[in-house]
Amino acid sequence: MSQVLERPRPAQPQVTVPATLEQALDPQWLAGALGKIAAGRAIAQVEEVEVIRTVATKVRFAVTFEDGQRLGFCLKGLLDVDAMTARGGPTCVLESDFYNKVAPVIAVRVPDCVATVIDREAHQAVTIMRDLIADGARFCSALDPFTADDALESLRQLSLLHARSDFLDGADWIRPRAAELAKMSYVTPEALQDLLDGPRGDNLSPRVRSAANLAAAIRELAARDGGRPQFMIHGDAHAGNVFRTPEGMGVIDWQLLQRGGWALDVAYHLNAVLPTEVAEVEERRLLGEYLSMMRGHGMDMPSEADAWMQYREGVTYGYYLWSITRRVDPPIIVQFVDRLGKAVMRHDSFGLLGAA
Numbered sequence: 001m002s003q004v005l006e007r008p009r010p011a012q013p014q015v016t017v018p019a020t021l022e023q024a025l026d027p028q029w030l031a032g033a034l035g036k037i038a039a040g041r042a043i044a045q046v047e048e049v050e051v052i053r054t055v056a057t058k059v060r061f062a063v064t065f066e067d068g069q070r071l072g073f074c075l076k077g078l079l080d081v082d083a084m085t086a087r088g089g090p091t092c093v094l095e096s097d098f099y100n101k102v103a104p105v106i107a108v109r110v111p112d113c114v115a116t117v118i119d120r121e122a123h124q125a126v127t128i129m130r131d132l133i134a135d136g137a138r139f140c141s142a143l144d145p146f147t148a149d150d151a152l153e154s155l156r157q158l159s160l161l162h163a164r165s166d167f168l169d170g171a172d173w174i175r176p177r178a179a180e181l182a183k184m185s186y187v188t189p190e191a192l193q194d195l196l197d198g199p200r201g202d203n204l205s206p207r208v209r210s211a212a213n214l215a216a217a218i219r220e221l222a223a224r225d226g227g228r229p230q231f232m233i234h235g236d237a238h239a240g241n242v243f244r245t246p247e248g249m250g251v252i253d254w255q256l257l258q259r260g261g262w263a264l265d266v267a268y269h270l271n272a273v274l275p276t277e278v279a280e281v282e283e284r285r286l287l288g289e290y291l292s293m294m295r296g297h298g299m300d301m302p303s304e305a306d307a308w309m310q311y312r313e314g315v316t317y318g319y320y321l322w323s324i325t326r327r328v329d330p331p332i333i334v335q336f337v338d339r340l341g342k343a344v345m346r347h348d349s350f351g352l353l354g355a356a
Helices: 027-033 089-105 148-162 177-181 189-196 211-226 262-273 276-296 304-323 330-347
Strands: 043-053 057-065 070-077 113-119 124-130 231-233 242-245 248-251 258-260
Touching: 027 043, 070 089, 089 113, 089 124, 148 231, 148 248, 148 262, 148 276, 177 211, 177 258, 177 304, 189 211, 189 304, 211 304, 231 262, 262 276, 262 304, 262 330, 276 304, 276 330, 304 330
Parallel strands: none
Antiparallel strands: 043 057, 057 070, 070 124, 113 124, 231 258, 242 248
């Protein structure tokens, strides 16, 4: 079993979940949210450093306490969103639960979370972390190409997560995401075909660009995956969810934490972070390295041949995930659909799954 880091659990202050950026940076609200760190000190100043808006908002800010101490933080949540976007609140609750329950018992390098504010009845939450950038870390861009050596290091972090899959016993709140995606409740087949007919599918074969084929493939993948040993997996491990520190890489964004086959994470990760021409050459070697890591953690893994088959099927998960994505910058969507779609073509994933 992999080594477990000694990481303190975040505070869970009983304050209201903020709905706007203004509320989140209000000194009075922060005094309550950061009560454990404030230790009775008043907040003299709050300085907004950077705001990054995707579906969720990440705001970097600095707090100066009355005694002059200045600390940097990053708050993540659904701020200033419409009613449709607010329906994604359960993923924010899931991420807060990751930091409360999972992060303290795994050796994966993650941000230091100081507090989570959760409203379970309203299905909303925000997570407050130390500002990694202020501490010297650098976040990768979603479009940053990894080298094979980079991918080996990031795979090592994923292996540390997967090796603690014993945590899933009794953790029913960590759900099988691939099975839920297969229900097609996120997008209709017609809407999916419209998306694939756009620029994201320009370099893909008609067979792989077919929404009907993709829908059939994800259903079959979910069925097969559900019958295999279940691992605790990240679910969205592209380069934009990786950061670098002098000590090595770390992983952020735990809103798609799930249970599923290890290959869903590994096949998605390698084909999202590596340029296609690098993945073609290096992926089988990197898969072998990952299997060795997992066996070194004491995990029972399939043979090389069976693992390769699961990997070839598993890339369908990442391809489907990005094919249905809409609320991300178009260049990022096009890049990932292209890389993952080409991997589906290269591995004949649809053929293996009997989808076409």
